[in-house]
Amino acid sequence: MSRGFASSYRILLLGGGFLACFGALGARLVWLHVVDREERIKSVAKVRPMMVAEAARRGDILDARGARLATSRSEVVVGVDPHALLRRDEKKWPELAALLDMPEAELRERFTPRWREPAAPAAPVVAAPVMTPAGTEGGFQFNLTPAAPVSADRDEDDTDPEPAAPGPRPIRWVKLKEDVPESLHERIRKLNIQGVYGVREYRRVYPSNQLAAHLIGYVNREQKAVAGMEAYADFYLRGQRGWRLVERDGRNRELPQFGSREVPRVDGFSVTLSIDSTVQDIVEQELAYLAEKFEPLKASIVVSDPDGFILAMANYPTFNPNEFNKVPKAEEARMKNAAVADIYDPGSVFKIVPAAAALEERLVTPHTVIDCSLEKKLHNGRMLSLPGEDHRMGQLTVSEVISHSSNRGAAQLGMMLGEERLHRYARAFGFGSRLGFPVGGEVAGILHPWQKWYPIDITRIPMGHSVSATVLQMHQAMSVIATGGVLLRPQIIRQIRDAGNETVYAYQRAEIGRVISPETAARMAGMLVGVTRKGGTALEAAIEGFDVAGKTGTSQKFINGEWSRKHHIASFVGFFPAARPKVIISVIVDDADHRAPNGVAYGRTVAAPSFRRIGEQLIPILNIRSGGGSDRAGTIALSEGGRR
Amino acid sequence: MKKDSSAFANQLLVGLIVAICFGGSIGLGTVWMRHQISVTAKDNRDLAAQIARLERLIDEKKTIIETEQAPDKLRTLNVTLGLGLVPMTQIPVEHVTENVVERMARLAHRDLFTDAAARPAPVTFRIAQH
Numbered sequence: 001m002s003r004g005f006a007s008s009y010r011i012l013l014l015g016g017g018f019l020a021c022f023g024a025l026g027a028r029l030v031w032l033h034v035v036d037r038e039e040r041i042k043s044v045a046k047v048r049p050m051m052v053a054e055a056a057r058r059g060d061i062l063d064a065r066g067a068r069l070a071t072s073r074s075e076v077v078v079g080v081d082p083h084a085l086l087r088r089d090e091k092k093w094p095e096l097a098a099l100l101d102m103p104e105a106e107l108r109e110r111f112t113p114r115w116r117e118p119a120a121p122a123a124p125v126v127a128a129p130v131m132t133p134a135g136t137e138g139g140f141q142f143n144l145t146p147a148a149p150v151s152a153d154r155d156e157d158d159t160d161p162e163p164a165a166p167g168p169r170p171i172r173w174v175k176l177k178e179d180v181p182e183s184l185h186e187r188i189r190k191l192n193i194q195g196v197y198g199v200r201e202y203r204r205v206y207p208s209n210q211l212a213a214h215l216i217g218y219v220n221r222e223q224k225a226v227a228g229m230e231a232y233a234d235f236y237l238r239g240q241r242g243w244r245l246v247e248r249d250g251r252n253r254e255l256p257q258f259g260s261r262e263v264p265r266v267d268g269f270s271v272t273l274s275i276d277s278t279v280q281d282i283v284e285q286e287l288a289y290l291a292e293k294f295e296p297l298k299a300s301i302v303v304s305d306p307d308g309f310i311l312a313m314a315n316y317p318t319f320n321p322n323e324f325n326k327v328p329k330a331e332e333a334r335m336k337n338a339a340v341a342d343i344y345d346p347g348s349v350f351k352i353v354p355a356a357a358a359l360e361e362r363l364v365t366p367h368t369v370i371d372c373s374l375e376k377k378l379h380n381g382r383m384l385s386l387p388g389e390d391h392r393m394g395q396l397t398v399s400e401v402i403s404h405s406s407n408r409g410a411a412q413l414g415m416m417l418g419e420e421r422l423h424r425y426a427r428a429f430g431f432g433s434r435l436g437f438p439v440g441g442e443v444a445g446i447l448h449p450w451q452k453w454y455p456i457d458i459t460r461i462p463m464g465h466s467v468s469a470t471v472l473q474m475h476q477a478m479s480v481i482a483t484g485g486v487l488l489r490p491q492i493i494r495q496i497r498d499a500g501n502e503t504v505y506a507y508q509r510a511e512i513g514r515v516i517s518p519e520t521a522a523r524m525a526g527m528l529v530g531v532t533r534k535g536g537t538a539l540e541a542a543i544e545g546f547d548v549a550g551k552t553g554t555s556q557k558f559i560n561g562e563w564s565r566k567h568h569i570a571s572f573v574g575f576f577p578a579a580r581p582k583v584i585i586s587v588i589v590d591d592a593d594h595r596a597p598n599g600v601a602y603g604r605t606v607a608a609p610s611f612r613r614i615g616e617q618l619i620p621i622l623n624i625r626s627g628g629g630s631d632r633a634g635t636i637a638l639s640e641g642g643r644r
Numbered sequence: 645m646k647k648d649s650s651a652f653a654n655q656l657l658v659g660l661i662v663a664i665c666f667g668g669s670i671g672l673g674t675v676w677m678r679h680q681i682s683v684t685a686k687d688n689r690d691l692a693a694q695i696a697r698l699e700r701l702i703d704e705k706k707t708i709i710e711t712e713q714a715p716d717k718l719r720t721l722n723v724t725l726g727l728g729l730v731p732m733t734q735i736p737v738e739h740v741t742e743n744v745v746e747r748m749a750r751l752a753h754r755d756l757f758t759d760a761a762a763r764p765a766p767v768t769f770r771i772a773q774h
Contacts (some may be wrong), residue, residue: 018660066711067704068710071703071707072703182700183704205711254689282731
């Protein structure tokens, strides 16, 4: 039998040596993993865990055709840790200065390491962000050691991930530039300068500038939704930040294999509005034209479809949400959505309420003749003076009361109804209460309980005085006629979609309640067609080939305790085609008298032409077809006294 | 027969070497596997980061495109470039609400019932000449 290699004592010695080495190694392992475990883990646990937070992308606000009205753009705040800079990177500094559009001397000044004297000890917080190096990916990173909080908004920060040592603290964060686009950040990143960091954040952008500014609202610099749809739908738009708890190596690099917990970010949902950018642009162009021609104090235009969805809503003056912070303090009123937040006397537009109510209650027919030459009339045992007329009117049918806009005729219709019924119908038409419009700080307007009315109010309220309403309320009151007698909730959101473009919620036509019967609505539409025909008060609103139903309004403004004869609110609210309405348009111009013909801004001369111009442009865009000769409303207008 | 006293040591050493090799292989395999897990995790993270980066760049480009398509910018371009584009106005189409077939038939045959159509066509005779 062979003796083998074990015969030599050297082999035994070698084996013994091996065993001894392994024994020593084992002993050391036992020491590290069992005996000294707690101490080792404590030091590692202090340094290695890292929480990486990921900002969620705020959802888009889209128009009905999918165009982005508000979107989020990723931007980077570039900063530097002067203490982490390396000599070898110094030759790249001029290029960095050029990319940042900063003088090299200023860059070098910011790159100079500085220290801050220690402040009084502050209460520790859980997390202090460590900026993402320009060469890595991710958002904020947090170590989990107690330290002072830092924000990317700060120009300098002396937060040190290492345990605090006595003496001056190094300033670890100096801001170089904010609002750096992703493409530029890519180029900075490729320079690979150690110590230059980028903190990513989303900035809100409004690509169409002032288009629909009052509806969209804006998000401020602190990423807080302040106004408009941004604020209303913030819950859906803002999304949810994500984070992951990982470990890092000695060079501060993430070790993805040791990720223990992760909550993925959820991007915000997108909100699709009923606004049509093309219609909105037409409306805003018209407002710009009105502003240039008449220099009004304010003006508002609303366009909606017969289902209550707003196609356009705009006000003059307006603002650019991209530059919301540049609006002077004294002009902040321009950021208000005047169409829902300001109230006006509706004027003659309100006459549709007593007329429709009297028809519905069968007190009159469109043929019923009313003596509009009367100056006084007995009501509830009192002789009440009737309001004045612009020009003398005699015996008029109810249709003519509307088409000629007779104040006395409307007053007598109101007296036929009585206070209680007139008030009830006015409420049913949407006056005196909020309609539930989601954005702009809608107000309810003023319609006092009928028990608190003065005796004279029954003659003034039917002509739109002693009552105040928003533009939207006037618009929706006219919509009652256009929709066949139903008051609809004005809506602006069509759909809410998640990041995967799946519909989360779709808004439908919402009825507040029936106001009048479809037959009464059709008769009213017929009577209102008479307004835009020869002999009516707004021939200027007529659109060739279409039956236009509408009502003018001219109300005096209450200035310095009296009704002014020099300051008026001109309005025209109408729809077309009268028989099958496709679009409802309201134009309200506040105080355009000084540039109006004859110094008075009538609804006929100021607002009605705007209605026509907008209507004509909407015909091809919304594919509106004429009702032709068989228009039911047109027939009523002709046969029932619109024109005798 | 002489008893071989080093046989046990031989076996022990062989066993030890085999055990060390086996344990080392297991250890190396484990280390390699952990390394591969790390590499894969890092690759995944890098890919996710790259996808996110590309999405952000796409978003940025989309925003730039939308901004350039804003109505006021297009109007400015229309003027600057002298394109002469005008807003769309009412399309000159006659909307027909009556029966289309009857209308087409009537238009196609309207000459049949005019006075000219009702008048007898003149009859001419050619006289033969011999």
